[in-house]
Amino acid sequence: MNLQKELTLPCGAKLSNRIAKSAMSENMSPKHHGPTTSLIHAYERWANGGAGLILTGNIMIDGRAIAEPGNVLVEDKSDFELLKKWANVVKDTGLHLWPQINHPGRQAIGVINQEVVAPSSIMTKVKGMSAFFKQPRALTEDEIWNIIHRFANTATILKEAGFTGVQIHGAHGYLISQFLSPLVNHRKDQWGGSFENRARFVLEVYRAIREKVGKNFPVGIKINSADFQRGGFTEDESIEVVKLLGAEGMDLIEVSGGTYERPIMLGADIKKSTKEREAYFLDYVKKARKFLNTPLMLTGGFRTVATMENALVEGALDIVGIARPFAVYPDIPNRIFEGKLTHLDSARPKTGIKALDSSGFVDIKWHEIQIHRLGAGKSPKPNLSAYSTLSYNLSLMFKKLMLGRSFKRSI
Numbered sequence: 142m143n144l145q146k147e148l149t150l151p152c153g154a155k156l157s158n159r160i161a162k163s164a165m166s167e168n169m170s171p172k173h174h175g176p177t178t179s180l181i182h183a184y185e186r187w188a189n190g191g192a193g194l195i196l197t198g199n200i201m202i203d204g205r206a207i208a209e210p211g212n213v214l215v216e217d218k219s220d221f222e223l224l225k226k227w228a229n230v231v232k233d234t235g236l237h238l239w240p241q242i243n244h245p246g247r248q249a250i251g252v253i254n255q256e257v258v259a260p261s262s263i264m265t266k267v268k269g270m271s272a273f274f275k276q277p278r279a280l281t282e283d284e285i286w287n288i289i290h291r292f293a294n295t296a297t298i299l300k301e302a303g304f305t306g307v308q309i310h311g312a313h314g315y316l317i318s319q320f321l322s323p324l325v326n327h328r329k330d331q332w333g334g335s336f337e338n339r340a341r342f343v344l345e346v347y348r349a350i351r352e353k354v355g356k357n358f359p360v361g362i363k364i365n366s367a368d369f370q371r372g373g374f375t376e377d378e379s380i381e382v383v384k385l386l387g388a389e390g391m392d393l394i395e396v397s398g399g400t401y402e403r404p405i406m407l408g409a410d411i412k413k414s415t416k417e418r419e420a421y422f423l424d425y426v427k428k429a430r431k432f433l434n435t436p437l438m439l440t441g442g443f444r445t446v447a448t449m450e451n452a453l454v455e456g457a458l459d460i461v462g463i464a465r466p467f468a469v470y471p472d473i474p475n476r477i478f479e480g481k482l483t484h485l486d487s488a489r490p491k492t493g494i495k496a497l498d499s500s501g502f503v504d505i506k507w508h509e510i511q512i513h514r515l516g517a518g519k520s521p522k523p524n525l526s527a528y529s530t531l532s533y534n535l536s537l538m539f540k541k542l543m544l545g546r547s548f549k550r551s552i
């Protein structure tokens with residue numbers, strides 16, 4: 142089976158098979174945003190599942206810029222012992238565990254951040270959910286360099302803790318994605334305007350990390366094939382960015398697409414024919430492959446082993462990324478390799494309220510609850526309803542935001 146073949150990355154590290162558990166924000170951290178033992182327990186379950194590469198949910202690099210209330214933050218060594226335990230879940234397994242590091246920019250929940258910063262002062266607008274966001278302030282040149290160094294600082298701490306690589310979050314409308322987008326980046330200095338200027342931030346983030354972690358440590362990125370917004374970051378520009386990143390020595394480029402404003406990464410708004418064909422961004426990776434020798438990973442929509450195998454045989458990509466099914470079935474790779482699984486069940490919990498369903502909010506929160514169950518040592522609950530998802534999350538939010546308590550509620 143092609144899915145079981147080893148892959149050597151440009152830095153020399155080897156992934157033992159072609160299945161990656163893609164990043165899923167766990168939202169399990171208490172108020173000070175440290176990792177917890179239940180979070181680590183969820184990763185033990187994934188490590189027992191056999192994915193060659195396990196990516197963590199996005200980890201914040203700056204305590205002043207937190208995307209969601211339960212994100213992990215790594216900006217110093219205050220939680221170093223727990224980070225070591227977390228990294229240790231893949232010890233002696235031959236599997237890789239890479240933290241995904243992120244700065245949310247304007248896509249951060251307003252009430253948990255004193256101030257929100259972005260390339261330009263342009264607000265996130267999500268139908269029915271705009272109240273969650275704040276008008277951002279445009280970053281100064283010094284602040285931009287400070288964030289670049291913060292990415293490198295967080296990567297260094299995580300490497301020291303024992304993680305086997307790191308992934309930069311350059312997709313889904315967060316800060317790196319905002320710099321790339323002409324719709325959101327209206328800067329007139331060297332960080333905005335021309336394609337070259339808009340791509341400067343991601344390149345400098347990569348260079349700063351590489352300088353700190355050295356040439357033998359895997360550094361990857363998740364990038365949008367496009368933002369799917371009129372006037373936004375296009376497919377042609379995305380191909381140019383991955384060419385630049387490949388030439389710089391990036392080890393693995395994961396392809397996704399969309400933003401909070403257009404949540405294409407979750408399959409929202411995607412043509413029925415594309416969804417049925419599964420892998421949402423397959424056409425893009427086929428194009429990118431022609432210009433690029435860097436290993437490519439594709440995430441979004443993969444649900445049958447046959448489609449995964451075909452994509453590998455065609456040579457369109459090197460790693461199959463899977464996210465949501467892993468929240469419910471943590472041992473997908475082992476079951477595939479044992480020949481016990483050919484199709485991944487895919488839950489699409491819906492409330493019937495259009496704005497909520499198309500925002501991807503319920504989809505995300507439903508899977509988040511399943512991750513919380515994994516962390517609590519429970520079995521997943523595939524029949525969980527969309528309304529139970531909402532009531533669980535409302536009570537969590539109330540406790541965290543209004544009462545300032547870390548959450549504990551039976552799930």
Ligand SMILES: Cc1cc2nc3c(=O)[nH]c(=O)nc-3n(C[C@H](O)[C@H](O)[C@H](O)COP(=O)(O)O)c2cc1C
Nearest residue numbers: 163164165166198199441442463464465505508509
């Ligand atoms: C609960 C949840 C949390 C997510 N958090 C992240 C994240 O932290 N970083 C990221 O790059 N993508 C995140 N995603 C997107 C997934 O990595 C993936 O791109 C998307 O779910 C499509 O893949 P799938 O069809 O295999 O689920 C998240 C998705 C879900 C459902």
